[in-house]
Amino acid sequence: MIVMKFGGSSVANAERIRHVTSIIKAYAEKKPIVVLSAMGDTTDHLLEAAELAVTGVVDISRIETLHYQTMTELGVYSPAVEALLEELNTLLTGISMLKELTKRTRDYLVSFGERLSVRIAAAYLDKEGIPALFYDAWDAGIFSDSNFMSAELLDSVWQTIPEKLGAYNSGDQKEIPIVTGFIAKDPNGYITTLGRGGSDLTATMIGAALGADEVQTWKDVNGILTTDPRIVKEARPVPVVTYEEASELAYFGSQVLHPRAMVPCAKTGTPVRVKNSYNIDHPGTQIVAEHEETPIPVRAITCVKHVTVIDIVSTRMLGATGFLAHIFNQFLKWDISVDVVSTSEVSVSLTVNTDKNLDGIIADLEKVADVSTKRGNAIVTIICDVARSSKILAASFAALAKEDLNVQMISQGASKVNVSFICEDSEVNRAVQVLHTALFGEKEGDEIR
Numbered sequence: 001m002i003v004m005k006f007g008g009s010s011v012a013n014a015e016r017i018r019h020v021t022s023i024i025k026a027y028a029e030k031k032p033i034v035v036l037s038a039m040g041d042t043t044d045h046l047l048e049a050a051e052l053a054v055t056g057v058v059d060i061s062r063i064e065t066l067h068y069q070t071m072t073e074l075g076v077y078s079p080a081v082e083a084l085l086e087e088l089n090t091l092l093t094g095i096s097m098l099k100e101l102t103k104r105t106r107d108y109l110v111s112f113g114e115r116l117s118v119r120i121a122a123a124y125l126d127k128e129g130i131p132a133l134f135y136d137a138w139d140a141g142i143f144s145d146s147n148f149m150s151a152e153l154l155d156s157v158w159q160t161i162p163e164k165l166g167a168y169n170s171g172d173q174k175e176i177p178i179v180t181g182f183i184a185k186d187p188n189g190y191i192t193t194l195g196r197g198g199s200d201l202t203a204t205m206i207g208a209a210l211g212a213d214e215v216q217t218w219k220d221v222n223g224i225l226t227t228d229p230r231i232v233k234e235a236r237p238v239p240v241v242t243y244e245e246a247s248e249l250a251y252f253g254s255q256v257l258h259p260r261a262m263v264p265c266a267k268t269g270t271p272v273r274v275k276n277s278y279n280i281d282h283p284g285t286q287i288v289a290e291h292e293e294t295p296i297p298v299r300a301i302t303c304v305k306h307v308t309v310i311d312i313v314s315t316r317m318l319g320a321t322g323f324l325a326h327i328f329n330q331f332l333k334w335d336i337s338v339d340v341v342s343t344s345e346v347s348v349s350l351t352v353n354t355d356k357n358l359d360g361i362i363a364d365l366e367k368v369a370d371v372s373t374k375r376g377n378a379i380v381t382i383i384c385d386v387a388r389s390s391k392i393l394a395a396s397f398a399a400l401a402k403e404d405l406n407v408q409m410i411s412q413g414a415s416k417v418n419v420s421f422i423c424e425d426s427e428v429n430r431a432v433q434v435l436h437t438a439l440f441g442e443k444e445g446d447e448i449r
Contacts, residue, residue, distance in 0.1 A: 001031040001169065003215045005181065005203035010218055010277050011117050012040035013066075014073035020121070021128055023218070023280055024176070028130060030213070033165065035181045035203040036121055038113025039066060046088075046110050053095040060089055067116050076123040080134070081116055088112050103148035107183070107193045111136075114180035114199075122178045133175040137183045140164050141209075142202055144184035150195035151184055153205060161209035169210050179206065197258020204257075204272065208264035215265060216284075217257060218277040223285030224249065224256050227301040231429050232436045238285050238299055245299055245383050246272075246287045248418045252339075252381035254302040262287065297392060298384040298439045299417075303428050305378045307339065307351045308358070309409065313370045314346040324348065326368060334361040340379055340411045340420045349409050351379060351422060377408070378428035381420040382435065386412060389419060392439070399438035405431050 004027065011017050024032060045062050052059055064085055071077055091109060095101055101109075118134040125132035141160035144151035167173035181199025184192050194201055200217055207215035224246070225235040241249070243266040247259040256274065265272050265287075272287040314323050327348055331338055334357040341350045352358070358373075365371045384392050389412065396419075400407065409422040423431050 001033065001210060001212050002027065003033045003035065003203050003207040003210075003212050005035040005200060005215070005217045006037065006277070007199065007219070008037040008040055008042070009220065011036055011121065014070045017070065017074060017121055017124055019277065020218075021125055021130070023277060024125065025128070025130060026280060028176075031168075033168070033177045033179065033206055033210075033212075034121070034132075035179050035199060035206065036114065036117050037181050037199045038110075039070070039117045039120075042066065042113040042116070043110050046113055047106075049092055050095060050101050050106065050109050053092040054099050054101055056096050056099065058089065058092045058096050060085065060092065063088070063112075063116075067120065070120055071123070074120070074124045074127070076120070076127050078119045078123040080119045084112060084116055084119070104190055107148045107151075108191045110193060111180070111183045111191045114182055118178045118180050125176065125178070131175040132178050133173075135164075135177050135179045137180045137202060138185040140177060140179045140206065142179075142184045142205070144186055144192045144194065146186040146188065146190065146192065148190075148192055151186065151192035153184065153194070153201070154187075157205060158209050161206055165206070165210060197261040200257050200261035201264075204261050204270070205264045207272075208268040208270045211268070212270055215270060215272045216275050217272065218275050219255075220276065220278055222276045222279055222282045223274045224254065224300065226299075226440055227432055227436050228254075228303070231303075231432050234436070234440075236440075237282070239283070240286050240288060240291060240295065241299055241383075242290060242417070243272075243287055245417050248381065248383050249300055249302055252302045252304055252379060252418070252420065254300065257287070295385070297388045298382060300383045301380065301432055301435050301439070302383070303378055303380045303432055304339065304353060305425050305428060306375075307353045307377050307379055307422075308355075309349065309351050309374045309377050309422060310362075310365075311372045311374075312348045312350075312365055314368065315370055316368050323368075327365065330361050330364045333364070336361060340409070340422065342409050342411050351377065351409075376425045377422050378425050378431075379420055379422060380428060380431055380435070381418050382439070383418050386416045386419065393419065395438050396435055399434045400431060403430065403434050405434065 006020050122132040122134040141164035143154045181202045186192050204215050223237040227235045229235040243262045250256050250259050269289050273284050275284040276282050339351045362371050407421045411420045
C-alpha cells in the first residue's frame, strides 16, 4: 500500500484532475490512498468570501463556478458537491448576520475547499472505472486538539486511522479512499485546520499509522534538487536524503515537506518520496532514516532571503549562562523564532525572519546589552556531511573569496548535517551559484569527494 498526496496546483482544474487520475491509475496495483488539497486558489477565495460576508455581502459565485464548471468538463455530477455549496452559503449568511469571523468559524469555512475537491475527484475516478470513495479527514481517523488555525494531531490517531481505514487496508474494501488534507476534528466535533504542512502531515500520518510501503508527495519538479533551479539552472535531483537532512532543507528555505510532516514517518521508518507529477517515470527523491550507501559529501544548498541580523553585546557583569538565559527568554516572551545563532561568552549574533514584535524585543534587550540590527540579509545553508566540514568549508570559502563575496556570520548546526552563513540579500543568488559550481561542478567538486 502507498499514500499519494497532491497539492492544490495538481487539482486546480479539470485538466489537472484528469492528469492526477492518470497517475492514480498507473499506481492502482499498489493500493493507493490519495490525499488532496483544495482546487487551485479555492482557499484564498473562501477567505475573500468571508471578508465580504463580514461586510454583509454573501457571494460564492467564484467558488460555485469553478466547481460546477470542473464537474461539467469532467462529465460528472456529485450531489455531495451541491450539498456542500448550499452549506457554505448558509455559513456565510450566518457570518454576514453576526459580522464577525472567529478562528473556529474560519477553520470551518476553509474546510470546504478540500471537501469539495475530494468529492469531485472520487466521482471522476468512478467514471474512469476506478472505484473510489471520498473521505473527510475525520472519517479517515484524523483528529486534533482545539488549537484552531494551527491544530496538532492527537496521539489517538495511531489507533483511529487503522480503525477507519482498516477495511481498505485488509483488502475487504476495493474503493480507493480519497481523503481531505489540512483539516481534522477536535474532541468536541469542531472542524480544525492543521496549519503549515497540514496536507503533507495528513498523508504521512496515514502512511505511518497503516504501515504503508511509501508515502509519495507529488510536485512539479523531479524531487528535491541540489538548489533552487530559479537561481542555478544546472540544479539536479538528489536521489536520497535522510529525514534530518530534509527537515534542515525545509527549515532553511527549500520547498520540500514541512519538518512536522516528517515526524510520523521518521517514527516508524516509513519512506517518503518526492515525485514529479509532470514526469511520473522519474524516481524523484527518497527520504529515509539513514543512508544505505555513502552519499556525496554535499546534498544540497538552500537559502532564505530577507532576514534580520541582531548583534547583542552584554553591558552588565553577567556570566555566560545568565546572559544567554536572559537573551533567549526575551525571544520566548515575544514569540520570535531564531534561525541561526553564533555566540561567545558575552555576545550573541542571531537571525530572525520576521518584523513582528521586533521593536518590543529590542527595547527589552537594550536593558542589559548593546543591540544593533541589520536588515536585508540572507541565510545560505549547505546540507552536508559535517564530518567533512573542513574540506567543504575550505572549498566554499575559497570559491566565495575568489568572487569577492563576503560572509558576515557562520554557524554549524547541532544537527550535524548543515553549515549556515549570512551574506547580503543583494549577493545571495551569486553566492549560491558560486557554491553550487564549487561543490557540485564535475571538476571543482572532486576535491571534497
